[in-house]
Amino acid sequence: MPSDDTQSSPAMGVSRRSVIRGAATAGAAGLAATAFGAALSPAAAASTRAASSTGAAADAEVKAPAGPIVVHVRNAKSGDIEVFSGTSQTRLRDKDLAARIARAIG
Amino acid sequence: MSSHREAPEISKDPVADSTDIYAFVSPDKPGSVTLIANYIPLEAPAGGPNFYEFGDDVLYEIHIDNNGDGQADISYQFRFNTTVRNPDTFLYNTGPIESLGSANWNRVQTYSVSGPSGTLGSGLSCPPCNVGPLSTPDYAGLAAAAVHDLGGGISVFAGQRAEAFFVDLGAIFDLADLRPFANLHATFGLPGIPKGPGVNATNHVNVHSIAIQVPISAVTRSGHPTIGVWTTASRQRVTLWDADQGENVNSGPFRQVSRLGNPLINEVIIAMGDKDRWNSLPPAGDKQFAHYVTQPGLAALLPVLYPGVFPNLAALVKSGKPRADLEAILMTGIPPGIIKGFTNFTGPVVADMLRLNTSIPAAKNPNMFGLLGGDPAGFPNGRRIADNVVAIELRAIAGVTYPLIDPKFKPDAAAGLLTDGLTAASVSASPLGQFPYLGVPYGGFNTPS
Numbered sequence: 001m002p003s004d005d006t007q008s009s010p011a012m013g014v015s016r017r018s019v020i021r022g023a024a025t026a027g028a029a030g031l032a033a034t035a036f037g038a039a040l041s042p043a044a045a046a047s048t049r050a051a052s053s054t055g056a057a058a059d060a061e062v063k064a065p066a067g068p069i070v071v072h073v074r075n076a077k078s079g080d081i082e083v084f085s086g087t088s089q090t091r092l093r094d095k096d097l098a099a100r101i102a103r104a105i106g
Numbered sequence: 107m108s109s110h111r112e113a114p115e116i117s118k119d120p121v122a123d124s125t126d127i128y129a130f131v132s133p134d135k136p137g138s139v140t141l142i143a144n145y146i147p148l149e150a151p152a153g154g155p156n157f158y159e160f161g162d163d164v165l166y167e168i169h170i171d172n173n174g175d176g177q178a179d180i181s182y183q184f185r186f187n188t189t190v191r192n193p194d195t196f197l198y199n200t201g202p203i204e205s206l207g208s209a210n211w212n213r214v215q216t217y218s219v220s221g222p223s224g225t226l227g228s229g230l231s232c233p234p235c236n237v238g239p240l241s242t243p244d245y246a247g248l249a250a251a252a253v254h255d256l257g258g259g260i261s262v263f264a265g266q267r268a269e270a271f272f273v274d275l276g277a278i279f280d281l282a283d284l285r286p287f288a289n290l291h292a293t294f295g296l297p298g299i300p301k302g303p304g305v306n307a308t309n310h311v312n313v314h315s316i317a318i319q320v321p322i323s324a325v326t327r328s329g330h331p332t333i334g335v336w337t338t339a340s341r342q343r344v345t346l347w348d349a350d351q352g353e354n355v356n357s358g359p360f361r362q363v364s365r366l367g368n369p370l371i372n373e374v375i376i377a378m379g380d381k382d383r384w385n386s387l388p389p390a391g392d393k394q395f396a397h398y399v400t401q402p403g404l405a406a407l408l409p410v411l412y413p414g415v416f417p418n419l420a421a422l423v424k425s426g427k428p429r430a431d432l433e434a435i436l437m438t439g440i441p442p443g444i445i446k447g448f449t450n451f452t453g454p455v456v457a458d459m460l461r462l463n464t465s466i467p468a469a470k471n472p473n474m475f476g477l478l479g480g481d482p483a484g485f486p487n488g489r490r491i492a493d494n495v496v497a498i499e500l501r502a503i504a505g506v507t508y509p510l511i512d513p514k515f516k517p518d519a520a521a522g523l524l525t526d527g528l529t530a531a532s533v534s535a536s537p538l539g540q541f542p543y544l545g546v547p548y549g550g551f552n553t554p555s
Contacts (some may be wrong), residue, residue, distance in 0.1 A: 070344045070357045084344045084358035 076102040109366045110271075111148035111511035112373040113381030116364050120146050121161035122339040124366040125313055127168075129335040129460050132319055133468035134540050138259060139325060141168050141182075142317040143337035143366070144544065149266070149312040152550035155198050158266065158314060159215050160186040163337050165360045166316055171334035173326050176390030176457030180325055184264060184316050184373075184442030186217045186232070199234065199241050199272045206231040206251050217264050219256065219318070232265040236312070238551025246546050253541060260320040260458045267315040267544035268535030270491045271369075274526035275307035278496075282411050283405075286527040287520070290412050304527025309534055313436075317542035320361040322464045332439060332450045335488075336367035336389060363384050367458040368436050368486070369495040374404055375436075389457035393436065396456050398434055400428035405503050419505045431507040435486050440477075444510050448482045448512050461479050461490030474529060478506065490538050491544065492530035500524040 065085040072082040079095035110125045111117035128142040143166065149158045160166065160348040165185060167177035190202070191212050201210035211234055218228035233252040236245045253263045277283050283291045288299040316337075325333055343358035365385050366372070375398045376384050384395060409420035434440050439451040439461040450461040475496040476484025478501060485493040499508075504521035530537075535545030 068355055068357060070346065070355075072344070084342075086343065086357065087359050089343065089358045 071101065073098050073101055109369065109371075110152075112300055113385055114378070115382040116385055116389070119341075119363065121159075121314075122164045122341060123147055124337050124339060124364045125269075126369065127335065127337045127366050127460060127489070128331075128491055128543075129462045130490045131322070131462070131464055131468045131483065131488070132541070135319065137323075137466060138319050138321050139462065139464055140317065140541060141170075141335055141541065142315055142544065143168050144267075144269075144271075144313040144315050145339065146192070146314045148290040148308070149314070151236065151310070151548040151553040154237065154550060155196055157198050157213075157237065157550075158312070159188060159213070159235075160184075160217070160232070160264065160314055161339075162188050163345075163354065163356050164187050164341060167338045167340070167419075168316065169317060169336050169338065170325050171389070171452070171457070171459060172325060172330060174334070174453030174455055176334070176392065176455045176459065177388060178269060180222050182226075182318055183220045184217055186215055186264075189214045189216070202240060203234050203237075203242050204244065206233065206248060211503045215265075219262055221260075225483050227254060227262065227525050229463055230254045230262065230264070235266045236547040236549040238549050240551075245549065249546065253455050259319075261319045261541055263315065263542040265313050265314065266547040267542065268533070268547045269308045269311045270530075270535075270537060270544050271308055271534055272306045272494075272528045272530065272532045273308055273496050274304040274528060276305060277526060282407065283523070284526050286525060287412065287415075290415055292411055292413055302527075304525070304532065306528050311530060312525050312547040314425065314546055315542060317544075326464055327498050331465035332452055332463045334367070334389070334439075334452055334460055334461050336365060336458065336459050338362045338366075339364040342471065350475075359435070362388075365389075369401075369461045369489065370499050371436065371458050374499075375399055375402055378539075379404070389459050390455065393456045395458075396433065396437060399432050400430065401426075402429065402432065402503050403506070405429070405444065408504055412520070415520045416504060416517045418516055419521065421510065422505060422515065427512075429508065430511045432502060434510070435502060435507060440486075440510075445477070445482075447522065448477070448487070450487050460489055461523045494525070494529060497525040497529070500526075 067086055070084040074080040074082060076098045079093050079098040081092040081098055083090050083092060083095060107337060116123045123145060125144045125147045130140055130220060142390060146158050146276040158512045165183060168182045172179045198213055199210050200212060208314045215232040216229050217232060219226045231252050232365045233249045234242060236242050242248060252265055253261055255261050262417050274285060278284050283299055285302045285304050286355040287301060288302040291299060340360035340362045342356040343361055346355045348355045349437060363385060367389060372381055372384055376395060377398060405419060406423045409416040437456045437458060438454060440449055442449040450463040452461055466482050469481050472484055472490060473479030473481035474492055475498055476493050477487060484490055485495050485498055501521055501524050504524050506521045507519040508515045537543050537545050
């Protein structure tokens with residue numbers, strides 16, 4: 001049976017860290033990252049770079065998903081975020097990340 | 107229709123839209139059951155140059171519940187993969203397709219099948235669509251070559267077939283002015299309509315079929331011969347249009363978008379506001395929809411649309427008594443002791459599944475009215491290709507089966523005559539005598555849309 005959307009699937013390593021990396025490294029992260037890259041304002045880009053560098057050590061421990069990472073900000077105000085990769089999904093509650101994504105697209 | 111375009115959202119997604127499911131003891135192979143799930147409604151045979159195909163991005167499944175809990179105990183999963191051999195031509199085929207390996211066939215689809223023990227087969231060929239006498243000169247031969255023996259008594263086929271379901275859509279959805287009885291219709295004060303023969307709206311169209319034949323012993327539990335069968339289609343949660351690549355990108359877990367067990371349930375029983383939600387759920391959760399079955403809207407409509415024709419049904423509706431007969435037929439199976447020598451009861455769990463008592467052998471002389479016609483090998487004991495499910499369900503909803511739970515109830519005389527005026531003879535394509543049973547699809551050249 002197909003998975004229910006309320007289930008998180010951490011097996012693919014979709015995490016807040018991989019979302020941040022996806023937003024920072026357009027080439028590796030595919031469609032979603034490409035969209036972010038095109039929309040990033042200088043301020044948001046700086047913020048993303050900071051997130052990337054602070055997560056560099058942790059990044060080395062996490063294998064990046066092979067395909068695109070798709071981010072769905074369900075509610076920017078509350079920080080309710082869904083992240084999809086492969087056949088997995090996870091749900092995050094992160095106001096800072098949601099705000100950065102909102103700034104990037106705005 | 108049985109389940110063609112039956113819900114608002116799925117009607118926009120034809121490749122994931124289940125149209126019919128059949129389940130029957132194989133008449134030519136006792137000891138096996140045949141399960142056929144059809145998708146893609148109303149394929150116009152001439153619909154090129156991009157002829158119909160399964161969705162590579164859809165997870166198709168046929169489920170079997172063999173312990174009566176409305177959950178799948180066995181699921182056969184089908185995933186498709188399309189290859190374009192030559193992207194530099196607009197043609198589906200560049201010459202006659204005389205074999206499944208023909209280099210002239212430009213858009214080839216293969217599939218994998220998995221079951222309880224894992225992958226049963228992969229790289230299995232679908233046949234092409236039936237394009238016409240120059241493109242697919244021996245279509246029957248091509249399709250026969252696409253029947254795959256997977257060992258262990260399992261055969262599969264996936265590809266285009268002729269639509270076998272017969273229904274007068276034009277009449278049913280024109281406020282149920284069934285042509286054989288149209289002269290009795292209220293017509294809302296508009297000019298009367300003369301009675302006439304039914305018109306098979308699904309004649310001369312094709313569908314895409316997923317068929318699997320498996321040993322009965324592989325799908326039943328010892329001592330429990332009745333199984334519940336349904337099909338689902340699922341899509342990944344995210345689809346993005348990648349304009350750079352000119353294709354969709356899919357991501358996330360699969361979620362069910364289409365479901366089909368008994369014919370016509372989501373079509374004419376479930377209300378508009380619940381149809382797509384119903385499609386997303388497993389049968390085990392159907393208790394929440396049981397009121398649609400026990401108080402069917404169509405039963406209340408018939409006496410209004412046909413004034414004076416259904417007085418006993420009108421009284422039954424007015425009484426508010428729940429239609430326990432319909433609940434048994436459609437949602438639990440018929441318990442033992444109701445019909446002499448017959449049961450397809452799976453237990454008290456209310457779940458829309460096509461229930462098949464596999465211990466009942468195929469009929470030598472099938473009756474298109476199935477159990478109503480005294481033939482326990484037919485619907486609602488499973489469903490065979492030629493079963494007249496429209497007439498059976500119309501008659502049941504009109505009260506013919508209510509005496510099963512209330513012997514004092516006398517059905518209206520008209521209830522036992524209800525029909526849209528069609529039979530399996532209304533289908534131009536003859537069924538095959540062997541797996542996958544559905545007829546050769548109508549060809550594009552000879553059947554222009």
